[in-house]
Amino acid sequence: MADQASNRPKVDPDEILEGIRTWVEIESPSNDAEAVNRMVDKVETDYRAIGAEIDRTPGCDGFGDILTARTPWGGDEPGILVVSHSDTVHPIGMIKDILRWRREGDSVFGPGIYDMKSGAYMAYYAYRHLVRQGKQTPLPITFMFIPEEEVGSPTSHEAIEEAARRNKYVLVTEPAREGGKIVTGRRGSARFQITVNGVPAHSGLRHQDGRSAIREMAKHILYIEGLTDYDRNVTTNVGLISGGTGTNVVPSECVIEVDMRLPDMEAVEEFVPAVLNIKKIDPDCIVTVKGGLNRPPTKKMTAFRHYTSMPKASPKRSASICRICIPVAAATGISRQHWASPLSTG
Numbered sequence: 001m002a003d004q005a006s007n008r009p010k011v012d013p014d015e016i017l018e019g020i021r022t023w024v025e026i027e028s029p030s031n032d033a034e035a036v037n038r039m040v041d042k043v044e045t046d047y048r049a050i051g052a053e054i055d056r057t058p059g060c061d062g063f064g065d066i067l068t069a070r071t072p073w074g075g076d077e078p079g080i081l082v083v084s085h086s087d088t089v090h091p092i093g094m095i096k097d098i099l100r101w102r103r104e105g106d107s108v109f110g111p112g113i114y115d116m117k118s119g120a121y122m123a124y125y126a127y128r129h130l131v132r133q134g135k136q137t138p139l140p141i142t143f144m145f146i147p148e149e150e151v152g153s154p155t156s157h158e159a160i161e162e163a164a165r166r167n168k169y170v171l172v173t174e175p176a177r178e179g180g181k182i183v184t185g186r187r188g189s190a191r192f193q194i195t196v197n198g199v200p201a202h203s204g205l206r207h208q209d210g211r212s213a214i215r216e217m218a219k220h221i222l223y224i225e226g227l228t229d230y231d232r233n234v235t236t237n238v239g240l241i242s243g244g245t246g247t248n249v250v251p252s253e254c255v256i257e258v259d260m261r262l263p264d265m266e267a268v269e270e271f272v273p274a275v276l277n278i279k280k281i282d283p284d285c286i287v288t289v290k291g292g293l294n295r296p297p298t299k300k301m302t303a304f305r306h307y308t309s310m311p312k313a314s315p316k317r318s319a320s321i322c323r324i325c326i327p328v329a330a331a332t333g334i335s336r337q338h339w340a341s342p343l344s345t346g
């Protein structure tokens, strides 16, 4: 009998892509709770439609809701936790601009499609495929969607750790790296907010009385950026800056926000204090540094071996299906090893 005449559900890459599109087209920047909750509504609706048990915790501090969807089977027994995030880094409107939905050969574009709506959707699709086949997993599965991973999970951190402890395995649906490479470890991240307070003055009349917070900060920015060491896989990024009140005023305040990525604890011990201990250069300025390690680095995990010893997919299937399998398998190891860590950044 021809394949298309069969009633058996199939994994259909085009159907997956269409589904991904419905999630990507709901733009959901972390700091826009309403937008993130529109995405959470969609995810909730999709999971409800296939019989999952939903639990939704209202967001706080201006962030969206935390959603969990659990298989109706398996009871309360420790099972598999699949963690995804519903937020993206892109501001509203990108879908109409440079990140409009489009396909160029094997590449498809859209805000957050890579990180991580595709991974999140594929986990959903895998579950739906199971349901369509009338099958159940030996262990219960809990799908967890957090609303603010891209800003460091400030409101969901504890819920993630708690859920991770309750489960036997944790998978994270973050994307694969260039060339489809599997992620087997992850750099830690540190975040800092640095404030310089100087002395304001009219820059035309009393320039000499002023102490420019921006000038002082400029020196610290160059120092912080200079800590980047590609050979050691340490990077720093001054991603946000604000300061000053007018072009004719010597600025009295400047604030920057810094992201730092670190490969191991040795680098953490060396580079985090290098920022925390920044001292003022101009004695009339005040420098305040807040922040520190946000997520510890994860080591290459042993659980990854289970994946590599699995039989390889046939070449015929590898083109479309394996691409989908690999990132999921990669993420398995990460959280299996570091189940108590906050969700890794993509």
Ligand SMILES: [Zn+2]
Binding pocket: 085, 115, 116, 149, 174, 175, 344, 345, 346
């Ligand atoms: Zn991500």
